[in-house]
Amino acid sequence: MNRDILDPLKVDIDLKKVSKFERKAFRKKQHAIKSESFKELIKYLNYKRGYVFLIIIITLISSLCLTAATYGLGYIIDHYLNFKFWNSNSNGLFEFGIAIGILILGYILEKVFSFICSAMAVKAGIYGSEIMRSKAYKSIMKMPIQFFDTVSSGELMSILSNDIDNVSYGICGTLNSLLAAIFSALTSLGFMFYYSTYLTLIYIALFPVLLILAFVLIKKAIPLFGKTQRNIGLLNGFVEENLAAHQLINSLNGQQIINEQFDLYNEKLYKPSLKANIYAGIVYPYGNAITFIMQLIIIFVGGAFALSGIGTGSNSNFTVGTLTSFILYIKITSSQIIKNFENISMIQTATISTTRVLNLIRMHSAVDESKLATISNVNGDIEFKNVSFSYDNSLNNLQLKNISFKAKKGQVFAIVGPTGAGKTTIINLLSKFYLPIEGEIKIDDFKSSEINESSWRNQISIVLQDTFLFKTTILENLRYANPSASNEEIINAAKITKADNFIRQLEHGYEEIVEEGGSNFSQGERQMLAITRAIIANKNILILDEATSNVDTRTEKNIQDAMLELMKGKTSFVIAHRLSTIVNASQILVVKDGKIIEQGTHKELLTKGSFYEKLYHSSFSEENE
DSSP: HHHHOOOOOOOTTGGGGGGGGHHHHHHHHHHHHHHHHHHHHHHHHOOSTTTTHHHHHHHHHHHHHHHHHHHHHHHHHHHSSSHHHHOOOOTHHHHHHHHHHHHHHHHHHHHHHHHHHHHHHHHHHHHHHHHHHHHHHHHHTOOOHHHHHHHHHHHHHHIIIIIHHHHHHHHHHHHHHHHHHHHHHHHHHHHHHHHHHHHHHHHHHHHHHHHHHHHHHHHHHHHHHHHHHHHHHHHHHHHHHHHTTTTHHTTTOHHHHHHHHHHHHHHHHHHHHHHHHHHHHHHHHHHHHHHHHHHHHHHHHHHHHHTTTTTOSSSOOOOHHHHHHHHHHHHHHHHHHHHHHHHHHHHHHHHHHHHHHHHHHOOSSSOGGGGGGGGOOOOEEEEEEEEEEETSOOOSSSSSEEEEEEEOTTTTEEEEOOOTHHHHHHHHTTTTTTSSSSEEEETTTGGGBBBOHHHHHHHHHEESSSSOSSBHHHHHHHHHTHHHHHHHHHHHHHHHHTHHHHHHHHSSSOOOOOOGGTTTHHHHHHHHHHHHHHHHOOOEEEEEETTTSSSHHHHHHHHHHHHHHHHHTEEEEEESSSSSTTTTTEEEEEEEEEEEEEEEEEEEHHHHHHHHHHHHHHHHHEEEE
């Protein structure tokens, strides 16, 4: 499995098992990855030029409104809530009303701007995640088939859904909070220094010390949140695989085993998630306690300074209003910082998810398909020249060994051999699902390594043993092979394969909805639809990989008749488990242990009295049992 894609931050690594030097290098690399991901994330959020900058400006205005209103509260306490003011000012009530109105307006504006920022952050998060999801999906779709052999589809689905949701919620929930914390802390500290340099320095010195425990808890929680996300992906992959195989599991009474395996995955998710949320959950009440303690300390010290005549260290004096505003600034600064500690799980989850999503977006195939040539209207001549191949790219574990043959337009090539001989591998290479390690594969005079995948496959119609049908109408499933095909052309193709017979018997005919996986049709019916789809595609090269393996003998005869009509003038490759179905092939390739050990017509191979003869008679006797 490709761990660099699914686990870019290597959250599964146990740092206790590596040296101090390796730990330092590892954390440095993690920090670099997160920083790069954050910079790239900002580009997605800034979908309109200056959008993020606008959020920052409005958040700054909101913070200034809050801190200015808090300053105004202290001013009102000192100037209006005393007998001297009321005795000396006949318009005191009017001035007091104006002051209170301005104070209320300040707090209202703070809430309005805060709401605007939150709305903008939500919009940025949702729009950014939408773009990221689209790019990640398209990036996956560009990857070669070989990529999916090394990566769990369940984990890819987890990144496209769960991780991108985490990014969206993380941004929506924390972007405004983070910015508000920064600006509120800075503006509050500015007013605090204006009120009292001494008390502000005491606050700055004591607050981080009191937060040490919170830092320790967060440090423990961060890697656990990373493991939680990783284990969610593993669990999703396990669930997807077993839901797809539920019929097999039930038929073998394997529910108990699967349930036990699920419990193991669930337990792996439960433990780090529980610990991480406990650590993060302690921070909020602990932070509130710290805030309360700091307020008490400042009140005590401020009172002591006032009584001792020490002064504030600034141009102001200790008054009731001064201390009131100062205490509120402590509340504002501390609560904003603590609030972000409280959101640490969301922030950390969003960080890890962002890195995983961006890693998908950055993916690219080893070969840039856009730079390769395109072909059209090929004649259909095929050549394999000294082709060797291994699924793990190892020359020591070859599935095909020095394969060579030529097929001319109109010829039917049958590929036979025991299970695991390499028959389907030949088809996979011809379809350019994989590239050979050695040798060349050509259509006409075009090499597969030099032609764009899409263009190459556009010359080939493929019917695989496992038929996949989309959850839409039968008509649209058949049209998938050729989007420009008319309804009449589709129906005519269905008549050739006799699929039209069972389609007409359905309640809605060609408009019948195919249920997930084609579960409302038999295997034979699904196979007939797949073959009909190949007829509609109408390409010069045809591949039938066990195309009639899931139909009964009578249906097979009908399909064979359709195949004979379909294969006229086309270069066809047929893999069949019933050897009696390929006796009329132009050439038969007998494959064993990754090599072509025999080649010729049916009659030529039978006269040799070698492996093919034994294989044919064995198959023929099985068919007649």
